[in-house]
Amino acid sequence: MIEVGIVGGTGYTGAELLRILARHPGVKIQAITSRSEAGQPVAEMFPHLRGSLDLCFSEPDKAELGDCDLVFFATPNGTAMQSTPALLASGVRVIDLAADFRLKDPAVWERWYGMPHQCPALLEEAVYGLPELNREAIRDARLIANPGCYPTAVTLGFLPLVEAGAVDPSWLIADAKSGVSGAGRKATTGLLMAEVGESFKAYSVAGHRHAPEITQNLKHFAGVDVGLTFVPHLVPMIRGIEATLYGRLVDASLDIQGLYRDRYAGEVFVDLMPGGHPDTRSVRGANLCRIAVSQQGQDGVVVVQSVIDNLVKGAAGQAVQNMNLMFALPESAGLESIALLP
Amino acid sequence: MIEVGIVGGTGYTGAELLRILARHPGVKIQAITSRSEAGQPVAEMFPHLRGSLDLCFSEPDKAELGDCDLVFFATPNGTAMQSTPALLASGVRVIDLAADFRLKDPAVWERWYGMPHQCPALLEEAVYGLPELNREAIRDARLIANPGCYPTAVTLGFLPLVEAGAVDPSWLIADAKSGVSGAGRKATTGLLMAEVGESFKAYSVAGHRHAPEITQNLKHFAGVDVGLTFVPHLVPMIRGIEATLYGRLVDASLDIQGLYRDRYAGEVFVDLMPGGHPDTRSVRGANLCRIAVSQQGQDGVVVVQSVIDNLVKGAAGQAVQNMNLMFALPESAGLESIALLP
Amino acid sequence: MIEVGIVGGTGYTGAELLRILARHPGVKIQAITSRSEAGQPVAEMFPHLRGSLDLCFSEPDKAELGDCDLVFFATPNGTAMQSTPALLASGVRVIDLAADFRLKDPAVWERWYGMPHQCPALLEEAVYGLPELNREAIRDARLIANPGCYPTAVTLGFLPLVEAGAVDPSWLIADAKSGVSGAGRKATTGLLMAEVGESFKAYSVAGHRHAPEITQNLKHFAGVDVGLTFVPHLVPMIRGIEATLYGRLVDASLDIQGLYRDRYAGEVFVDLMPGGHPDTRSVRGANLCRIAVSQQGQDGVVVVQSVIDNLVKGAAGQAVQNMNLMFALPESAGLESIALLP
Amino acid sequence: MIEVGIVGGTGYTGAELLRILARHPGVKIQAITSRSEAGQPVAEMFPHLRGSLDLCFSEPDKAELGDCDLVFFATPNGTAMQSTPALLASGVRVIDLAADFRLKDPAVWERWYGMPHQCPALLEEAVYGLPELNREAIRDARLIANPGCYPTAVTLGFLPLVEAGAVDPSWLIADAKSGVSGAGRKATTGLLMAEVGESFKAYSVAGHRHAPEITQNLKHFAGVDVGLTFVPHLVPMIRGIEATLYGRLVDASLDIQGLYRDRYAGEVFVDLMPGGHPDTRSVRGANLCRIAVSQQGQDGVVVVQSVIDNLVKGAAGQAVQNMNLMFALPESAGLESIALLP
Structure with a gap:
């Protein structure tokens, strides 16, 4: 033990x-x-x-x-x-x-x-603890920096495109939405149910701490500078992040679905849902990132939807996944729970 | 298997x-x-x-x-x-x-x-599948009638009082509240989020199907007729039932806490929370009935709060608990999940 | 002005x-x-x-x-x-x-x-500012004690029964439910959306400040002592109170609907909804108490549903209604808004 | 009358x-x-x-x-x-x-x-009934096409930029979020509270009917073709639309705040909130579009937040505003209600 x-x-x-x-x-x-x-x-x-x-x-x-x-x-x-x-x-x-x-x-x-x-x-x-990027380094690490919740959803969503050089890295847009548990258990007026219930808004439009973390991730794997506009929003629900990502394809003939399929083949905690609209409840309580990638017409803009439970794959579940790797346990030990729906 | x-x-x-x-x-x-x-x-x-x-x-x-x-x-x-x-x-x-x-x-x-x-x-x-009442009969049953969600919460809440003859059986009041999943996955206008969100109401005040089921349970164990007023309410949330129960004690000197403690000793799926205010989220996704019993002043009225997840202890979890008993598996096999909170 | x-x-x-x-x-x-x-x-x-x-x-x-x-x-x-x-x-x-x-x-x-x-x-x-009880005294008052939100809903709901001596005053039960704005705009962990969203619970079961206020009201108009059990609950919504009230009729042949109709004849801000199930959203933002009264079978128990917007008829709207009376303005001046539904 | x-x-x-x-x-x-x-x-x-x-x-x-x-x-x-x-x-x-x-x-x-x-x-x-664009034509119209809810929020948000030629019209992104009342009062499983509550998702990613309407508006006023990626999302709340809009400035030295201020000077139903984060509740029940425009760093991307109540400025309120213009009433007659917050 x-x-x-x-x-x-x-x-x-x-x-x-x-x-x-x-x-x-x-x-x-x-x-x-x-x-x-x-x-x-x-x-x-x-x-x-x-x-x-x-x-x-x-x-x-x-x-x-x-x-x-x-x-x-x-x-x-x-x-x-x-x-x-x-x-x-x-x-x-x-x-x-x-x-x-x-x-x-x-x-x-x-x-x-x-x-x-x-x-x-x-x-x-310190090893950045996103196993889908860094699995081998995590196994031997003494010190893991467990990723932020937004960076997990956005990085996993953009990764196949950026690694493959499939999108123009100078204009990436991440419009992200989070349930209120992402802000923590702090006694602040701004998180009261009477303040955030039945309402929706953007926040930190001028700049959010998770932007440099995402940029660092993407830059590392793209090998070039990236330009990212990141806008977080607060959703009147408790758990869940949805990130809708926009990029401009450099080659319209690319097989995008294949790109994602290949990149995440064998990943137990990433689920591709081609043509679908993943909802946050489908991962509530589960250590899972569910992704759909698509295009609207032929205009060369690719749209990625990426959902996680901010407290699980975006925090505690990912930490346990990292622990499992560090101690040579099965990667999914303790993480088999199915999402709670409805 | x-x-x-x-x-x-x-x-x-x-x-x-x-x-x-x-x-x-x-x-x-x-x-x-x-x-x-x-x-x-x-x-x-x-x-x-x-x-x-x-x-x-x-x-x-x-x-x-x-x-x-x-x-x-x-x-x-x-x-x-x-x-x-x-x-x-x-x-x-x-x-x-x-x-x-x-x-x-x-x-x-x-x-x-x-x-x-x-x-x-x-x-x-048919054996009424509430293991805390009927455990032995369930083991040998061919046919189980799995209890309704309200009857599970209300019966477990009233049971120690009624079995012990501690309250006047002729005027029991059960004011029960349920999340919307209790009404099922039916396409009806009345269950749209725009209809039931951000609102609260009673329904079926004239009489609800679960009343005769509860009455049958209590009568069986009380050995006398019971008079029950049962009013269900719809709560703008998805899962969970809370029932607040009112009865008039026949003997004000009774050790009510002891009554509940003794009755539910050894029950894995009933948790007593003396002095507390159990909330429905504390059992969300878990096969558990959490109960608190108390009095307001010395007026002889006992107040019981009983919470369950209507889809788990109030339906599917209880069904699996019954299955485990019928097939001589450990009673909690497959039912170990901890509630999802927040 | x-x-x-x-x-x-x-x-x-x-x-x-x-x-x-x-x-x-x-x-x-x-x-x-x-x-x-x-x-x-x-x-x-x-x-x-x-x-x-x-x-x-x-x-x-x-x-x-x-x-x-x-x-x-x-x-x-x-x-x-x-x-x-x-x-x-x-x-x-x-x-x-x-x-x-x-x-x-x-x-x-x-x-x-x-x-x-x-x-x-x-x-x-000080004049207790519930115009449906105290209209004349309010007109001349220098000092108004504007009623609490729960007391408004419960008093208006019980009043016709208690004034008429129609129920046994020694065991009245008020099971009341409030949206979270009733707890005010205070930075406390217990009111965070991640704590109170998607959950339901009773609170202050041992005793709540509004109980003596309600008891004082009812006693005043009943002319005798009353025994009240009052249990408040927190609903995962922002505005609204619903109170379900239970009393035992002293005379089963009484015309209860008539009792309410007569008592509230001419009251602009009390709406009777015979046979209905008033929901809190039907009064959201409006200065209105909507009441339904009914019986389940012939057992002599009367059930009253009473809904208000806790911030309007339960607070600010009622205060303006009092002001209108004090300054001889039309009683509904500034209070004509229709509830916002959905 | x-x-x-x-x-x-x-x-x-x-x-x-x-x-x-x-x-x-x-x-x-x-x-x-x-x-x-x-x-x-x-x-x-x-x-x-x-x-x-x-x-x-x-x-x-x-x-x-x-x-x-x-x-x-x-x-x-x-x-x-x-x-x-x-x-x-x-x-x-x-x-x-x-x-x-x-x-x-x-x-x-x-x-x-x-x-x-x-x-x-x-x-x-038919005259497109967005008074902030078409006021004079509306006065004389026999037939008004009242705009869609998303098109109202997105058009008003993008308009000053597009009219002034301030952004590259070939890559505009509108990431829009709506409460569930936008989908209407239809008995469909997909709109049940148990389906859409406590969850967030994109929908119609492949293309939505409101996209050609928005494109037609912008093209008309830009005088050139526009390329728009429009992704709608469903928010677990009843009323409200928030649209976060992204465009690439053609001239980084432009005074964007001034552009919006000038364009909407004198508009009673458009409120600019410089540096703010407008939330949907701040317009709930009100005939108002509240807009904030900002930049993240110096990368030339402009971010616009635009909120409306989908049923008021996005539908019925706007229709009454049009009626007022058509019949030479004060434009705000019947539309003075202040938003209901909280």
């Missing part, structure tokens, strides 16, 4: 990690830390875990994280980078579900996250 | 049964019938099953249901009673998720369901 | 008051105060008011409230009682939309609101 | 027209027709109209539409074109809220609407 610790178990990402790990056949949860909730049973905060998880939150300092095989950070940005160097030094492997290790360039990181990075030297070592 | 057939797999109850059975370790799904969809892949209608269930709907007549160990009916009321006698005669066991065998008295059945019963002789044999 | 001031314009009740008053033909809004937002345009916080209301929030101390004809308090409980005596002394009339003046007994008030009352002497003078 | 008739009053567009006209100071509703509901009180189908509209649906043949000053068609596509020629011949003016007269080219119309046009000769005469 892999012995794992979870730092920061009071947000939605942490709760989802607990839901998955509590049923994972190869894992023993040793500690869940929360400074504010230390001593409280986890199931008191998250009643759906009653009967399935018999643990209390513990003080971060007292949890014996150094004895774990793996520590997950489900913390706000800027937390994991404080303790990761020491954990790695103790031989503990780390998966950070926040953004601390996602960007390679510390200057870019500091600009978007508004604080100095505490261990920029680790940025190079 | 138990070989099962499903008649009527195009509604929400059928889809939920498929979701659970596709991951059940002891079951092989032999056939799913639908006259209207025969020949179509099931996963085309229910995209969440893509990759998990590789079956097509088949013609009811051609499906070799007689070779199955067990047939589930997830059909409209009045269908199961047509074919059940022949299946039983072939040695096939039957679980009906509709109402055909829920009421013992054919006259009462006909009054509420508006058609003559086709096999009233089976009503006596 | 009546010159009005609004203290506390940043909550939902205040915003709704602004929406109504901005189109009221007989009112001029002189000032809207908010300590935290002073200097900010109101329409920046509430974009639906852009173009309709060209005012900034002002400091409470600097707003010339003493020059107004009327001041509305749309503040948290405990605020209005600080300034009301001075305003009354300056000849300004006051409508408090919070709870400061709703209960006649200061000891009861202090028990439920957890603070000492600052001007208990005014409790007797 | 203008005497109006409404053909087809049982859908959401018809109901919204009734809500607005019932409070319009210059209108008398003479008849509302519905073959299926003839004889039924309108307020029985639409309870929010109880007390505000005392009319029954009438047989289309018996309604004296020829005596009206104006007839609105709130019917499915293909209905208005059957009776419009005769009405015009009787001197009755017509506003069609469906698509019958929106496209100038009958061949294009027939391709998208799947039926031959019955009166192609009227296509040229």
